[in-house]
Amino acid sequence: MESKENNELVTSSRELSVSIAGLDGVGKTAIVNKLLSDEITETYSTYGINQEIVKIDGLNLGLTDLGGKEPFRNSLWESYISRSDALIYVVDATKEEKLDESQEWFVRALKWIKAESPVLVLINTWDQPVNEDVIKSINSIFQSPTNGHPIEFLSISPISGKNIKKTVDWLANTIITNLISAGISVDYFVAYIKTEQGLVEARIRTADDNFLDKGLFPVIRYKFASDDESVLEYMRIGGRQIVTAADSQTSCWLVTTRTDEFKGTNLLMKLLTEFIKEIHGLRVQKGTNLSESDLTSYLIKYMIDNQTFWSETQQPMFEISVIDD
Numbered sequence: 001m002e003s004k005e006n007n008e009l010v011t012s013s014r015e016l017s018v019s020i021a022g023l024d025g026v027g028k029t030a031i032v033n034k035l036l037s038d039e040i041t042e043t044y045s046t047y048g049i050n051q052e053i054v055k056i057d058g059l060n061l062g063l064t065d066l067g068g069k070e071p072f073r074n075s076l077w078e079s080y081i082s083r084s085d086a087l088i089y090v091v092d093a094t095k096e097e098k099l100d101e102s103q104e105w106f107v108r109a110l111k112w113i114k115a116e117s118p119v120l121v122l123i124n125t126w127d128q129p130v131n132e133d134v135i136k137s138i139n140s141i142f143q144s145p146t147n148g149h150p151i152e153f154l155s156i157s158p159i160s161g162k163n164i165k166k167t168v169d170w171l172a173n174t175i176i177t178n179l180i181s182a183g184i185s186v187d188y189f190v191a192y193i194k195t196e197q198g199l200v201e202a203r204i205r206t207a208d209d210n211f212l213d214k215g216l217f218p219v220i221r222y223k224f225a226s227d228d229e230s231v232l233e234y235m236r237i238g239g240r241q242i243v244t245a246a247d248s249q250t251s252c253w254l255v256t257t258r259t260d261e262f263k264g265t266n267l268l269m270k271l272l273t274e275f276i277k278e279i280h281g282l283r284v285q286k287g288t289n290l291s292e293s294d295l296t297s298y299l300i301k302y303m304i305d306n307q308t309f310w311s312e313t314q315q316p317m318f319e320i321s322v323i324d325d
Helices: 028-036 070-075 077-081 096-112 132-143 164-181 211-215 265-289 292-305
Strands: 008-010 016-021 049-056 059-066 086-092 119-124 151-156 186-195 198-205 231-237 240-246 250-256 317-323
Touching: 016 028, 016 077, 016 164, 028 049, 028 059, 028 164, 059 077, 070 077, 077 096, 086 096, 086 132, 086 164, 096 132, 119 132, 119 164, 132 151, 151 164, 186 265, 186 292, 198 292, 231 265, 240 265, 250 265, 265 292, 292 317
Parallel strands: 016 059, 016 086, 086 119, 119 151
Antiparallel strands: 008 231, 049 059, 186 198, 186 250, 198 317, 231 240, 240 250
16 A cells, blocks of 8 residues: 555554563562563673563563662663553562662652553562561552552562463553553444354444545455464554454454544554454354354444443444355
8 A cells, every 4th residue: 555645554563661660689670581481581680771572462562671770760760661651660578678668769650650551569579488468568568659540469470470471461451551541532443254154244333424434445354364373554544543453264443533643553453452362262162153143242242332442422333244255
């Protein structure tokens, strides 16, 4: 597709930015390494910053591991944390003598992080027999100054991998949370899904948007990935963001409301990859007998009743039909 003014086809490479902070030696780098691979690696004090990319469902998340020595806390933390979409703060549960200092810097970090950005406190036990009262005390100490920030706590170990998977899940859920807080409005969604009855087309849209009929077709069309691959693409057309995702059985698109400001692109991509996973799960549940009626009831529940893309006030129109492949 040729690029024109305001019309461009791109593959999104913009990362959701996550800062990982904590005092020196609390295990930040070891946790990052465990997120990247299942191997236990020897780590050293981070000099300045260490930046890595972790991929979740095709989305690139930028992790910034901030050095925990005091000179780096004074010179780097505010700059990076203030630009982050989320904050992970690591506390060493085996060093009770450092908790007051750690909490002091946590309070500073909360002043720097954007108000809508979620915060995750990882309590690193290093697989040591830490008393449960210590864990509860850390929860209490670090909960008190949050000032309305959405905050979660997890006990973790980069040695055994305890709750590493939950950390990844939290990062994924953070994306959805940020999408909602960004106030992105979706005008149109279409999915093409292979069933036992043929190729089913499901459309969900707002009632008063003629641009969708005039400007998007034949741009929007079904295209499926090969067996072991996936499709994830992004376009801008007429002041709208258009995202498509597909595997070998499901192809879907969504279109945002016209706006002068483009935001949440990667978050939209995440929503579509989550939808692909949902349909895959439904297909596994139904086996080879996935039908149009199965999809109808499921899509109404998942997309409309649960307000996956639409608020209660939008009341979108829903159509579903079998089309020629």
